[in-house]
Amino acid sequence: MSVWHKELTTTLLLFILVAIAGGITGWFLQLTLLLTVGLLIYQLIQINRFEKWLSAMARGTYHKPTGVWEEIYYHVYCIRKNNKKRKKKLSKMIDQFRQSTEALPDAAVVLGKNDEIEWTNKAARDVFGLQQTDKGQRIPNLVRFPEFIRYINSGNYTEPVVIPSPVNQYITLSVRIVPYGAGLRLLLAQDVTQIKIMERMRKDFVANVSHELRTPLTVLKGYLETLQDMDEGLSPILTSSFQQMHGQTERMQHLVDDLLLLTRLESQQKKAACVNVPALLGQICREGDTLLTGRIELTIEADSNIMGDEQELRSAFTNLLVNALKYSPNDSIVKVRWYSDQEDIILAVEDQGEGIAKVDINRVTERFYRVEVKRREKVSGTGLGLAIVKHVLMRHDAQLVITSELGKGSCFSCHFPVKRVCH
Numbered sequence: 001m002s003v004w005h006k007e008l009t010t011t012l013l014l015f016i017l018v019a020i021a022g023g024i025t026g027w028f029l030q031l032t033l034l035l036t037v038g039l040l041i042y043q044l045i046q047i048n049r050f051e052k053w054l055s056a057m058a059r060g061t062y063h064k065p066t067g068v069w070e071e072i073y074y075h076v077y078c079i080r081k082n083n084k085k086r087k088k089k090l091s092k093m094i095d096q097f098r099q100s101t102e103a104l105p106d107a108a109v110v111l112g113k114n115d116e117i118e119w120t121n122k123a124a125r126d127v128f129g130l131q132q133t134d135k136g137q138r139i140p141n142l143v144r145f146p147e148f149i150r151y152i153n154s155g156n157y158t159e160p161v162v163i164p165s166p167v168n169q170y171i172t173l174s175v176r177i178v179p180y181g182a183g184l185r186l187l188l189a190q191d192v193t194q195i196k197i198m199e200r201m202r203k204d205f206v207a208n209v210s211h212e213l214r215t216p217l218t219v220l221k222g223y224l225e226t227l228q229d230m231d232e233g234l235s236p237i238l239t240s241s242f243q244q245m246h247g248q249t250e251r252m253q254h255l256v257d258d259l260l261l262l263t264r265l266e267s268q269q270k271k272a273a274c275v276n277v278p279a280l281l282g283q284i285c286r287e288g289d290t291l292l293t294g295r296i297e298l299t300i301e302a303d304s305n306i307m308g309d310e311q312e313l314r315s316a317f318t319n320l321l322v323n324a325l326k327y328s329p330n331d332s333i334v335k336v337r338w339y340s341d342q343e344d345i346i347l348a349v350e351d352q353g354e355g356i357a358k359v360d361i362n363r364v365t366e367r368f369y370r371v372e373v374k375r376r377e378k379v380s381g382t383g384l385g386l387a388i389v390k391h392v393l394m395r396h397d398a399q400l401v402i403t404s405e406l407g408k409g410s411c412f413s414c415h416f417p418v419k420r421v422c423h
């Protein structure tokens with residue numbers, strides 16, 4: 001029999017007994033009322049004890065209850081025991097998590113809503129020179145690099161920021177912020193000193209090699225031109241060899257020039273002056289149409305000028321125009337358009353060539369990437385032109401958008417943000 005059944009049966013029996021006693025004595029109503037009040041007082045006392053026990057966090061001793069109250073006490077006791085077990089497990093998990101994050105080689109700092117430090121791991125204390133007592137301090141007051149403060153205030157954490165370590169200027173850190181939870185942010189810093197050193201070595205190597213190749217190439221080309229001038233066409237094999245050698249040295253010279261330009265774009269300080277883009281485009285188109293074929297159609301719909309480096313913009317725009325002419329039939333039109341929409345100022349170079357396959361579109365801006373067909377057809381090129389375009393545009397906060405359809409043509413557009421417009 002369940003406890004509830006027992007409780008009900010006992011209460012019912014009590015009422016029957018009282019009813020019988022009431023019948024015999026003639027005090028039925030009085031006795032029934034007495035029993036009801038008695039039961040009510042008993043329950044009130046039990047509730048009072050239970051409430052006191054609960055308010056003491058269900059700890060300590062309690063009067064041994066009977067009936068259904070014993071069950072209630074037992075259930076609460078079980079719930080408490082389970083909670084205790086779960087709490088122990090959770091705190092063990094948190095401890096393990098803390099230990100693992102403490103051992104992480106990357107620095108981790110939990111930041112609150114106002115950039116205050118809530119928690120740090122050992123690596124963070126080491127590379128940022130933070131103390132355990134810095135908890136609650138605002139991190140911009142402790143790590144005072146302007147680019148770091150700008151990054152933290154920007155709210156745009158898609159790209160990491162690279163700063164030197166405040167405790168050792170020879171350590172380079174790549175810092176990234178990951179927002180999570182309600183207003184919390186996790187700041188992660190990775191030591192990228194080795195990567196940066198390797199990157200600098202690669203840049204220096206390419207720059208030095210390209211530079212050193214320049215002089216021998218110029219000498220070779222000079223002698224070849226002299227030999228070509230001296231050649232009287234008596235030996236067709238010699239004549240064609242000279243031509244091929246000349247072609248290849250020119251190709252190599254382009255390669256070296258493009259590599260040097262890329263190195264400069266990667267390492268040089270940005271220059272900014274107001275560039276008259278419509279005039280620049282007019283010049284480039286005139287130069288591109290040396291054979292006066294009339295293939296280039298220039299439309300200037302915006303008179304906006306752009307803040308930037310004229311030389312860099314010239315090479316980017318020239319590369320796009322040369323590609324459009326090179327990769328489309330000799331009798332097709334290439335449209336060059338300078339216009340603005342609601343968001344950007346745009347230069348679009350559109351051709352009616354054979355287009356680029358979808359799989360290649362994302363890769364054509366990679367260094368030395370050339371679509372296989374072009375390699376096979378031996379269309380001359382270095383595979384560096386679009387890499388240069390991408391770099392120049394990056395330095396001007398602009399973006400390159402490529403749309404292309406095989407067999408129909410391609411459109412390369414450079415989107416400059418309005419903030420770059422100047423007068």
Ligand code: ADP
Pocket residue numbers: 319323324327351353354355356364365369370371372374380381382383384385386387410
């Ligand atoms: P290059 O022209 O010297 O090969 P680029 O970096 O300028 O190098 O271009 C990379 C590749 O992108 C080219 O080899 C070519 O296959 C493709 N490409 C570039 N522009 C066009 C275009 N307008 N139409 C079709 N394909 C193009």
